[in-house]
Amino acid sequence: MAKTVEQIANDLNLSVTTVRLVLSGKAEQYRISAKTQARINAHVESYGYILNHSARSLKLNKTDTLGLIVPNISNVFFATLAEKLELRCRRSGYQLMITCTYDDVEYENKLVKSLVARNVDGLFIVPATLENQQHHLRLVKKPVVLLDRDFSATTTPLVESHNYAGGEMLADCILNAGQLPLWFLVGDPQLPSIRERIEGYQNALKKHNVVANNWVLTGSGNSHDGGYLLMNQLLKDHGKPHAFIASSLPVLEGAIEALRQQFGFIPADINIATFDEHPMLGFLANNVWSMQQDEDRWAENAFELMQQALDDRPGCETIKVPMKPIIRKRHG
Amino acid sequence: MAKTVEQIANDLNLSVTTVRLVLSGKAEQYRISAKTQARINAHVESYGYILNHSARSLKLNKTDTLGLIVPNISNVFFATLAEKLELRCRRSGYQLMITCTYDDVEYENKLVKSLVARNVDGLFIVPATLENQQHHLRLVKKPVVLLDRDFSATTTPLVESHNYAGGEMLADCILNAGQLPLWFLVGDPQLPSIRERIEGYQNALKKHNVVANNWVLTGSGNSHDGGYLLMNQLLKDHGKPHAFIASSLPVLEGAIEALRQQFGFIPADINIATFDEHPMLGFLANNVWSMQQDEDRWAENAFELMQQALDDRPGCETIKVPMKPIIRKRHG
DNA sequence: GTGAAAGCGCTAACAG
DNA sequence: CTGTTAGCGCTTTCAC
Numbered sequence: 075m076a077k078t079v080e081q082i083a084n085d086l087n088l089s090v091t092t093v094r095l096v097l098s099g100k101a102e103q104y105r106i107s108a109k110t111q112a113r114i115n116a117h118v119e120s121y122g123y124i125l126n127h128s129a130r131s132l133k134l135n136k137t138d139t140l141g142l143i144v145p146n147i148s149n150v151f152f153a154t155l156a157e158k159l160e161l162r163c164r165r166s167g168y169q170l171m172i173t174c175t176y177d178d179v180e181y182e183n184k185l186v187k188s189l190v191a192r193n194v195d196g197l198f199i200v201p202a203t204l205e206n207q208q209h210h211l212r213l214v215k216k217p218v219v220l221l222d223r224d225f226s227a228t229t230t231p232l233v234e235s236h237n238y239a240g241g242e243m244l245a246d247c248i249l250n251a252g253q254l255p256l257w258f259l260v261g262d263p264q265l266p267s268i269r270e271r272i273e274g275y276q277n278a279l280k281k282h283n284v285v286a287n288n289w290v291l292t293g294s295g296n297s298h299d300g301g302y303l304l305m306n307q308l309l310k311d312h313g314k315p316h317a318f319i320a321s322s323l324p325v326l327e328g329a330i331e332a333l334r335q336q337f338g339f340i341p342a343d344i345n346i347a348t349f350d351e352h353p354m355l356g357f358l359a360n361n362v363w364s365m366q367q368d369e370d371r372w373a374e375n376a377f378e379l380m381q382q383a384l385d386d387r388p389g390c391e392t393i394k395v396p397m398k399p400i401i402r403k404r405h406g
Numbered sequence: 407m408a409k410t411v412e413q414i415a416n417d418l419n420l421s422v423t424t425v426r427l428v429l430s431g432k433a434e435q436y437r438i439s440a441k442t443q444a445r446i447n448a449h450v451e452s453y454g455y456i457l458n459h460s461a462r463s464l465k466l467n468k469t470d471t472l473g474l475i476v477p478n479i480s481n482v483f484f485a486t487l488a489e490k491l492e493l494r495c496r497r498s499g500y501q502l503m504i505t506c507t508y509d510d511v512e513y514e515n516k517l518v519k520s521l522v523a524r525n526v527d528g529l530f531i532v533p534a535t536l537e538n539q540q541h542h543l544r545l546v547k548k549p550v551v552l553l554d555r556d557f558s559a560t561t562t563p564l565v566e567s568h569n570y571a572g573g574e575m576l577a578d579c580i581l582n583a584g585q586l587p588l589w590f591l592v593g594d595p596q597l598p599s600i601r602e603r604i605e606g607y608q609n610a611l612k613k614h615n616v617v618a619n620n621w622v623l624t625g626s627g628n629s630h631d632g633g634y635l636l637m638n639q640l641l642k643d644h645g646k647p648h649a650f651i652a653s654s655l656p657v658l659e660g661a662i663e664a665l666r667q668q669f670g671f672i673p674a675d676i677n678i679a680t681f682d683e684h685p686m687l688g689f690l691a692n693n694v695w696s697m698q699q700d701e702d703r704w705a706e707n708a709f710e711l712m713q714q715a716l717d718d719r720p721g722c723e724t725i726k727v728p729m730k731p732i733i734r735k736r737h738g
Numbered sequence: 739g740t741g742a743a744a745g746c747g748c749t750a751a752c753a754g
Numbered sequence: 755c756t757g758t759t760a761g762c763g764c765t766t767t768c769a770c
Contacts, residue, residue, distance in 0.1 A: 078763055089741040094765080105739060122545075127524045128469065129763035132460040132746050139524070146489060147504075153485045157478060157506055169520055172479075172504040174489055188501055192459045192471070213454075298685060327685040334688060339737035353630060353659040356666060357689035405671035410747055421757040426749080437755055461747035464762050 082123065086113055097123065131193055140380065141171045141189035142198045143182065144221075150323065151350050151367060152200070155221075158373035159198065166381070168195070179206055186210050196380050201225065203264075217383030219376050224266050229390040231379035235367045237267045240349070240397035241274025244319060247363045247399055248347045249282045253316035257289050259304040261296030261325040268321055271349065275319065296321065301328025309336055317345035323352055330358075342404060351400050362402040371395045414455065418445055429455065463525055472712065473503045473521035474530045475514065476553075482655065483682050483699060484532070487553075490705035491530065498709070500527070511538055518542050528712050533557065549715030551708050556598045561722040563711035567699045569599045572681070572729035573606025576651060579695045579731055580679045581614045585648035587621050591636040593628030593657040600628075600653055603681065607651065628653065633660025641668055649677035655684055662690075674736060683732050694734040703727045 083093045088110065095104050096114045131137040140163050144152040160170040171194060175182040179202050186209075189197060196217035201207035204225040211218060211230060220232040248256060258275055262268055272290060279286050293304045301324060308315055309332065320326035326348045333340050342359040351366035375393045382389045415425045420442065427436050428446045463469040472495050476484040492502040503526060507514040511534050518541075521529060528549035533539035536557040543550060543562060552564040580588060590607055594600055604622060611618050625636045633656060640647055641664065652658035658680045665672050674691040683698035707725045714721045 080763070090764090091742085091766095092740055095740090107739070110739085124519065124523050126464070126763050128460050128464040129746090130765080132458070132464050132748085132762090133764050133766090135746075137460065137524075147479060148482065148486045148489050150480065150482070150485075153482075154480045156504075157480050157508075160506060161508070169503075169505070169524065171501075172488075173501070174492060176489075176493070187456065191456050192469075192501065323686075327688070331685070331688055339691060340689070352686065353663070354655075354684065354686035354689060356659070356663055357672070357686060359671060359691060412747075422748090423750095423758080424756055427756090439755070442755085458747050461762090462749075464746090464764085465748050465750090467762075 078126070079123075082114065082117055082121075086117060088114070135193070136195050137193045138167060139169045139171055139192070139194045140196050140198065141173065141192075141194040143173050143175060143185050143189070144200045145177050145202065146174045147172065150352055151369070154369045155372055158369045159376060162373045162377045166377070175202065177202065179203060182206050183209055186213060190214055190216065196384055198376055198380065217380060219379045219383070221372070221376060222267060224392060226266075231383065231390055232392045233372055233376045233379065234267060234392070234394060235372075235397050236394040237270035237397075238274040238277075239394075240365045241271035242278045243274070243397070243399055244271075244347050244349070244363060244365045245275040245278035246281070247401070248317055248319065248345055249278060249284065251317070251345050251361060253345050254284060255286070255289050255312075255316070256284075257291060257308060257315050257318035258321070259301060259308070259318055259325055259329055260290060260292045260321045261300045261304075262321070263292040265296075271321065296324060298324045298328040298331070301325035301330075302332050303328070305329035305332035306336075309333075314341060315344060318347070320346070320348040323348060323350045355400075356402060358402070359404060361404045364400045364402075366398045366400050368395050368398065410458070411455075414446065414449055414453075418449060420446070467525070468527050469525045470499060471501045471503055471524070471526050472528050472530065473505065473524075473526040475505050475507060475517050475521070476532045477509050477534065478506045479504065482684055483701070486701045487704055490701045491708060494705045494709045498713070507534065509534065511535060514538050515541055518545060522546055522548065528716055530708055530712070549712060551711045551715070553704070553708060554599060556724060558598075563715065563722055564724045565704055565708045565711065566599060566724070566726060567704075568726040568728050569602035570606040570609075571726075572697045573603035574610045575606070575729070575731055576603075576679050576681070576695060576697045577607040577610035578613070579733065580649055580651065580677055581610060581616070583649070583677050583693060585677050586616065587618070587644075587648070588616075589640060589647050589650035590622045590653070591633060591640070591650055591657055591661055592622060592624045592653045593632045593636075594653070595624040597628075603653065628656060630656050630660040630663070633657035633662075634664045635660070637661035637664035638668075641665075646673060647676060650679070652678070652680040655680060655682045681729075687732075688734060690734070691736060693736045696732045696734075698730045698732050700727050700730065 079090050079093050083090045093114055095101055096106055096111050101111050142156055142159060147153050147156060156172045163170040173185050175185060182202055197214055198219050198221055199210055200221045201223055207225050218230055220230050222234050224232055224234055260268060291304050291308060293300045320329055330340060345361045347363040349365045351364040355362050355364055372395055411422050411425050415422045425446055427433055428438055428443050433443050474488060479485050479488060488504045495502040505517050514534055529546055530551050530553055531542055532553045533555055539557050550562055552562050554566050556564055556566055592600060623636050623640060625632045652661055662672060677693045679695040681697045683696045687694050687696055704727055
């Protein structure tokens with residue numbers, strides 16, 4: 075496996091320029107003789123050639139690589155988003171570097187630094203906090219597109235779901251089914267996306283002329299354990315709920331586990347709503363409403379914003395992607 | 407933001423060596439004067455410094471980056487594996503580059519090339535086929551660790567689950583519950599891992615003195631749709647099953663959907679077993695046995711093998727990681 | 739049609 | 755304790 079252009083040139087007694095021109099498909103343009111082309115092609119055929127990106131990017135100061143920083147990738151939403159975004163980037167010749175912070179703010183800062191050091195051409199980031207976000211924007215001189223969390227205080231391009239409308243729509247669906255109170259189990263009330271969902275929910279209540287009395291239960295952490303604790307608290311204080319909304323799938327998982335543990339089974343008459351969609355929601359016997367986020371459109375929009383920034387056509391849009399309700403009706 | 411070491415050196419009227427030594431923490435070792443150190447640190451404090459990895463890797467011919475190629479990352483197992491592996495790599499100072507093939511063999515080859523061009527120090531690969539695997543091993547001169555699929559015909563290090571034992575154990579569990587026939591819905595019978603699971607299952611039947619009569623149903627594709635078609639075929643040919651095993655979660659999802667569609671609900675008396683674990687399996691009212699793969703140990707072992715190869719202590723082990731059964735008993 | 743050479747930012751070896 | 759220099763493989767510019 076011949077390595078460098080120079081080696082090929084030496085082997086063939088040609089100059090690097092000549093070899094480069096045919097390797098980069100500009101043979102015709104510079105009218106390299108057919109014989110020379112053939113010699114070079116034959117050599118590559120037998121020894122191979124793989125361009126050295128490190129050298130290229132050192133020279134050109136670009137890597138054709140973009141970075142993605144998400145909290146974690148075992149979360150289906152982020153996993154799907156990462157996948158779609160990788161596909162979209164690749165379609166335009168970029169390799170996407172997917173990394174996770176594991177909800178560690180320190181780690182997140184380090185990741186940004188690591189990716190910048192690796193000379194990525196741009197960065198997609200789901201920031202954990204406003205402070206993190208500002209840290210990144212200060213540090214990174216390359217294009218940045220923020221995802222999922224609008225802490226505002228910035229003119230950086232951003233893509234998120236239309237959380238307010240989503241919250242309202244989801245609450246609306248389940249309110250139409252008529253059971254009250256409608257609890258809202260919230261994993262992480264600090265996040266702007268979650269706050270918007272809560273506001274949407276509250277507006278739906280208002281439109282239905284329902285007076286809520288502290289039906290929003292907030293806990294610590296957008297996780298299985300968070301949901302478990304929230305549901306146990308709910309059971310203890312108010313008994314079996316008739317209807318509830320979970321702020322995310324992990325929270326729902328925990329909540330369901332608490333129910334199972336309390337009753338020995340999952341009471342099928344509880345109306346359940348959740349943000350994010352997963353085929354396994356079909357495993358529940360209950361009425362289930364889920365609010366699906368459209369990762370395809372996220373990816374498309376996020377890449378479009380990145381492309382603009384890379385092309386030096388600034389733009390500082392915030393794009394809100396609509397969510398879509400999925401309905402699973404209980405039997406009978 | 408001062409950029410290069412050389413710039414800092416110029417600004418401060420020092421030489422690059424001096425600056426480098428303090429930047430790389432070797433100030434004490436080379437007894438750089440406290441004053442010089444202070445000047446340099448102050449400069450970095452105010453203007454910042456981020457090492458240029460492209461230049462470093464061009465010089466050292468290493469990138470401190472490892473590549474991971476999996477079929478897709480929206481599959482929980484691979485997502486979790488990727489996450490654990492990223493953590494493990496990072497713990498030893500490597501950045502992991504996670505990429506997906508989307509089950510496209512051409513794409514897989516391109517990815518290998520792309521990562522090699524980007525000069526990764528080593529590659530973790532879940533190969534789609536034997537041909538792919540051999541293609542990669544021929545092309546890649548860097549260390550490779552194979553994952554999940556033992557097409558054999560190689561002496562390359564490999565990590566997989568102990569699929570035979572897992573298949574046997576899972577079948578054993580559900581056979582103890584006593585309902586026959588015990589169907590096996592298989593998404594992708596070509597894969598060596600799946601074949602081993604089938605063999606384990608068959609051995610369990612033998613040990614239970616059960617004579618099976620074509621209870622293994624194979625379809626096309628390890629996917630939701632694959633499972634859906636398999637279950638519909640089963641329903642058509644043999645009516646409602648009493649017990650079945652799904653070869654993976656996507657297959658199970660499809661199978662459950664078919665059941666729901668047929669009966670309007672999921673008959674809770676069907677005994678269900680599946681490979682791979684997910685908290686949402688707890689949403690089912692049925693008896694559910696799942697076989698959990700231990701991603702932590704996968705990550706640990708895979709990195710260990712990689713480390714060995716990077717250190718030039720070859721080794722050509724195949725490591726089989728045990729699986730663990732999770733049992734969810736139906737109420738009452 | 740082909741060649742020669744500079745330089746991207748870093749590291750390592752050697753020189754004082 | 756600090757400075758100088760060559761060179762990693764590529765691209766670009768200019769020269770013949």
